[in-house]
Amino acid sequence: MKKNIKLVAFDLDGTLLTDDKQITEATWEALKELAKREVLLVPCTGRPLSGIPEELVQFPGVRYLISANGARVVDVKEKKVLREELIPVPLAERVLKIFYKYDCLRELYYDGEGVVGQAGYDRVAQYHRSPAVVQYFLGSRQPVPDLWDKFYQENRPVDKVQGVFREISEKARAYEELAQIPEIAITTSLVNNLEINLKDVTKGSVLCEFAEGLGIARDEIMAFGDGDNDLEMIAMVGTGVAMENGIPELREKADYVTVTNNEDGVAKVLVQQLLMEG
Template identity: 45%
Template structure:
């Protein structure tokens, strides 16, 4: 089967970026070729908008960004929010109260900006188990003295909540508690975190909705990912590509499995299917 790819949604961590959070030359070349061909290329990430590397936010030809697992999709050229599916304030407060029972670094995202507990950020290595994520969090989050105080001050719905756990048994217990709360969508793309969105929010539905807005059919959409929050996106896209380093759940959801992020597997899949007209075997 040949694909006529008109839009490509790309996860960042573990997919487009290497383990060291780099965007390598071959990947840049392939992105450029896809954009020159008229394909809409966009980030499809769990990160807040301001957590996207500046290199990609300003990348020539990349106009759209799907952020916070689909809670917020923005047109960067028009500085306009196209899709917004927020986590209701009261549900967010209840979830934060649950996270606070455990040893967690809590984050909340408002309007594409992430906020995190200042004291916990001083001990980033306790909560972010991947050292390559430390600089990312420290440079993209605004430190606040009290997360719940910020939420009460804002007094409005938000993009997303995240809890980073020091202890995996506590993560399992917190997940079980949160599952009992109505109106929440839970994923854990890092393995040691819990990401909390409003029920029904995921990258897949947002990517397909954006496609409809742009006159692009589901069958013309390609998506690449590796983590728990990418499984729905790979199922929804016409061509779902799992990275070689993806978790098993994502590989099972995929139509094709490429090589790892450190081997620039996303770029190789784009070249194969979107640029060179390759077919599934």
């Protein structure tokens, strides 16, 4: 291989997956070849564990999953949680109260599963306009009669809190309120969402600390991303790759900018930088 890369991390939406939420044949072939060469392949996503495509979970080259922007790290082979960075109940309650001031689709992540109120679940198409995203959401979220009731019944820390807004102006106002809470990290992966994690919990920090525990240095990591919640990951690893469809700030931080997620952007870099001989 051209680079001494021992671990490849990749965001899912807008990166590894096409807009139709598929993994192309070219991408599968590149991942299979890396797995043969014993390169660790680590999905690193804002999704809950329940939202990670089953074909990736079952793929022999994937042993570890980083979900909810780093809040949960799982060993797939051993079927155990290796790390949790959860939002305490009082802090999650404060965030949820702010989200309830606005017209947004509110979600809580518990134990790697996304939970949403039934009313929001039934109206998902008003918040997610892409049919592929709606289908993904309906297939990966657990509807409950009332989200507040679920929160108080559980009475325990959450992986992540998310709000998906109908109006960008409301997202901006919610962000201003949330920014007054120093104990949280606020990121986005969509134009109209806000993702809340515990402070200092990001894909980048968790990925690099996790890799270090495996004896893998930052300069031995290649990572791919497209959104705001990928910024630290792309900046912290040895080789950061941004998608052409990614946000401008990410493209500026990256070592490489590849073509879009609909044009096999991940596969092309893997082939050119890691798999081509010579």
